Amino acid sequence: MRNFVSAHRGVHLLTDSIAQDAASRDDVASLVRSAQSGDREAFGVLYERYARYVHGILLARLPADDAPDLVHDVFLQAFERLRTLREPRAFAGWLAAIARNRSLDQLRGRRVVQPLEDHPAPPESPEARADAERALAAIQRLPDAYRETLVLRLVEGLTGPEIARLTGLTPDSVRVNLHRGFKLLREQLGVAP
């Protein structure tokens, strides 16, 4: 009985997800087209929607202090190149590619991060910050396949379906990555299952 309910619910979730997915992509495509034709507000909406995603990608690879500045770098680069994006629906993947390349550049030390002019001071205590960075370091030691998914889920607070929608992975792949990655992470951190 429990299996039946779970499976039934899973079907609903899947159909909901597909419908949401299509609507979201149309909406994004419309925003991208507006931004391509010079609508800066539309690009601002895209920034609000995708900033956490980009931050998560960067944070999966780079020190926590570097990531916020690089988010702006990535979006400014995207803004300059937006006209080269031929398929507006592919915005998320295109943006992720810029973010990943940018993080690689950063790791190679090729580019200098331009600090944000008004970098807000972290509101949390230094201890909490240090603890967060320790946890992040543990995630960054995980295999590639799990890092990005776990950061997006545990740091940026996205859900599995949202991660699937953004990354283009199937929901099952995301679920597997989350599960296995989390298991490895708990082992690393010495947290009991």
Added chain:
Amino acid sequence: MTPDTRDDESLWDRSGPVDPAVADLEARLAPLRFDPASHPIALPRARRWRLRAIAAAAAIAASLLLVTGFWYYEWRFEWAPNRAWPVTVAPAAPGAAPTAASLAVGESLQAIAPASASRIDIARVGTIDASAGTDLTVSSTGARHRVRMERGTVDVRLWAPPGVFALHTPAGDVIDLGCVFQLAVDGDTTRLTVRTGWVQLSNHFGESLVPAGASSTMRPDRRPLVPVYDDAAAAFAAAVRAFESGDTSGTALSSIVTTARRRDVLTLLLLAARESGSDRATLVARAAVLAPPPATADLAAVSSGDNDALWRWIDDGLTLPPVKGWWRNWRDALPRLLAR
């Protein structure tokens, strides 16, 4: 769904029972979460689009300018054969308005402005400012413009290919090679001063090319005199003219040699080209001191009478006023008010 992932709804979408381990890690990592509202992005101004717009506007403007310029260039040279030239006659009394008239082929300016200064449009390619009392008659207009001038002073400004405009004077022909010049005709003497470009004086005895900044004189019974720069020493100019008039005492030649500057080498060589023997050798020797000949001109050959070598010296070795070109003398093509 695999057995591994069956009971992880909390991790998947927070829909199941709270997993304390997940909740704990979310809480620990929360300080690193990015808040777009706290990091508003400042997009650069649309500099690129503005630059593109400016570039496009500049390209359009340049194209229009090019087309207009080309049309204007062509239009300037269009003139029906023997069509009259417009003339503006200066008022006889101060304060009166100038009179518009036209000067037909065969018609004398004296018939229109016997005692007034006047401006004559040479079709659309230039103007003649004639002083009061100037006597000139239009011989032909069209592709080539010809004027017969008997007396007076004219300031001519032209922007046209060489030979399009010429004046016939009692002393010989004055052929415009594209320039601004002043011409005075007094009896059988024609005096020329060139401001820009070059002018050719020509009669039955020969010709003389006069560059900008130089003057020359032409009479009907002899070859046109060599050009002398207007900023040359007065003694030099006087000695050159005396020498050309047949001074055989050696005084004129001596004065030429002692007063010549580097810039006067053109005059020295043009004089030498008309001479032979020791006078030529003296002039060439002085020229060689002031401006040694280029490798293309052998000094001994020039001294001994080789005029081809002498012209190579002039062409390759001297810095002469440039032949008129649109890129240098475009101002001459503008209406006179806008130009010098």
